[in-house]
Amino acid sequence: MTETTMQVPQGRLQILRFPIEKHEKLQAWDAADEYLLQNVAEKLELDSQPSVLIINDSFGALAVALSAYKPCVVSDSFISQAATRQNLILNEIDVDTVRLFNSLVLPQDKFDFILIKAPKTLAFLEDMLIRLQVNLTANTQVIVAGMVKHLSASVWQMVARYIGATTPSKAVKKARLIYAQVDLNRAVPINPYPVYYPLENTQYQICNHANIFSHKSLDMGTRFFLAHLPQAEKYQQVVDLGCGNGVVGLIFAAKNPNAQLHFVDESFMAVASAEENFKQAVTTAIASFQAGDALTDFADKSMDLILCNPPFHQQNTVGGHIALRMFEQSKKVLRQGGELWVIGNRHLGYHVSLKKFFSNVEVIASNTKFVLIKAAN
Ligand SMILES: C[S@@+](CC[C@H](N)C(=O)[O-])C[C@H]1O[C@@H](n2cnc3c(N)ncnc32)[C@H](O)[C@@H]1O
Known part of the structure; x- marks a missing residue:
């Protein structure tokens, strides 16, 4: 049976893929999601109400687990958004606690934390990293999470070029986090997309x-x-x-x-x-x-x-x-x-x-x- 209960510091949560299939063989989150949630649990203090931006969540595991922070969630995927709504309801969380944005219209606020699940397409990562410049302050903590096999050298270089110096976490269950130190003095090129x-x-x-x-x-x-x-x-x-x-x-x-x-x-x-x-x-x-x-x-x-x-x-x-x-x-x-x-x-x-x-x-x-x-x- 495919596991549907995600046990993370934020709680025991039900996370399903979308659309729901009777004999689903695939899990709706991965070790990179768990690692990221574990990592930010130590950093996010609910009392200080940190602002959180999540980019490219898969099926809503990050959004549901961090819903207490009322995150903004940006995705290019209709399925990811539908899954996020479905999983919020499944966990009896008000759907409106999470603000969903499609990838063409990013929020314009500044954020304390920007959490990025590394996307499959490098071009999409590049576009996001350029467009989220408006969301950065010198103190924003930017963390990119992914399975090691998806974090190519190009991903690292791109994060360093558009955000600032990067530091790797150790690998856990073949997942890794990239911490990026925001450098507001970088020259960011004009967005080549579309x-x-x-x-x-x-x-x-x-x-x-x-x-x-x-x-x-x-x-x-x-x-x-x-x-x-x-x-x-x-x-x-x-x-x-x-x-x-x-x-x-x-x-x-x-x-x-x-x-x-x-x-x-x-x-x-x-x-x-x-x-x-x-x-x-x-x-x-x-x-x-x-x-x-x-x-x-x-x-x-x-x-x-x-x-x-x-x-x-x-x-x-x-x-x-x-x-x-x-x-x-x-x-x-x-x-x-x-x-x-x-x-x-x-x-x-x-x-x-x-x-x-x-x-x-x-x-x-x-x-x-x-x-x-x-x-x-
Ligand atoms: C191989 S591409 C073909 C794109 C285009 N028709 C072409 O020939 O250049 C497949 C397309 O299916 C889309 N896709 C993937 N899953 C989908 C789904 N569940 N519903 C609708 N489109 C989906 C992808 O985003 C992608 O654009």
């Missing part, structure tokens, strides 16, 4: 906020998908599922100007990038943009086409299970005769997974690396 690249064979400049999948250039799988997108009047209601910067839906809309597009991603930065890209592209198509968990907010039998380049990670966890959920939900959300188009690396075997849910599964195109598959109801 970054833009020209989309090949088009006039479009593609906007990519820092936490976007393949933010520096077009992903090879996406390129293969773009070259084979369908065109037909029957595709009226169309989802770009896990849209990232939205190039798949954007090029589909350019080919199918009468379609109505729905862009969805669990990353707030992805949805913001997709919206900016679509609005700059001046297509006549109508579109909606929403942060959400896969197709949870879509009505059954409401869509004609779903376009998907599935994620292979959720935060730091490899996630074939997310692709499977997306396929299962697609089956429900598609109308009779509706189609799910999936691009993937050959070795991921999406062909086999799709057959679990769809009776008609067909390869549309393939090359040595990628397969584009159509699954129909």
Whole structure:
């Protein structure tokens, strides 16, 4: 059985992943969360009401454990925010004690403690470290926590460059903390994010906020998908599922100007990038943009086409299970005769997974690396 009770100095807390799965195999927090909570328990004095900013909490373990300090919590993940609310309720804590911010709008206050769970993407860490300069005072204690394998030399260098001199903790259960001494005299460069690249064979400049999948250039799988997108009047209601910067839906809309597009991603930065890209592209198509968990907010039998380049990670966890959920939900959300188009690396075997849910599964195109598959109801 997966452990759901987190025993830390702040208490015995129930922390679940989101969405809740019956046979969940993965725990909702890790040794780095425990280590950080252990460490700050000795430093945070409730009586002096220290102000606390938490960045990139996974499923709310940090926010729930530190809720007595009414922390501000910044995340790029819709799922992380939903998990935080769920876990606060589960532990009978008023949801409003924690102030949740999406990664595009940081609080502007000064903080005594800034606690950062090292993110998977270095670019996201860089963007956060630059943008949190407004939150620093000379006395702010900045602590970055992560599993040793996620704390590369680049992470250390980045923390030193944007905050100040770093000191390592000893490693405990393969987790480590980086303490950074704020140096307000550093010259902090202008934030390079969002970054833009020209989309090949088009006039479009593609906007990519820092936490976007393949933010520096077009992903090879996406390129293969773009070259084979369908065109037909029957595709009226169309989802770009896990849209990232939205190039798949954007090029589909350019080919199918009468379609109505729905862009969805669990990353707030992805949805913001997709919206900016679509609005700059001046297509006549109508579109909606929403942060959400896969197709949870879509009505059954409401869509004609779903376009998907599935994620292979959720935060730091490899996630074939997310692709499977997306396929299962697609089956429900598609109308009779509706189609799910999936691009993937050959070795991921999406062909086999799709057959679990769809009776008609067909390869549309393939090359040595990628397969584009159509699954129909
Ligand atoms: C492989 S990327 C594809 C991005 C884009 N469609 C492309 O082809 O460049 C997968 C995307 O799925 C998103 N994602 C991961 N889990 C999700 C979930 N549960 N619901 C919605 N989107 C999710 C990720 O944030 C990421 O943007």
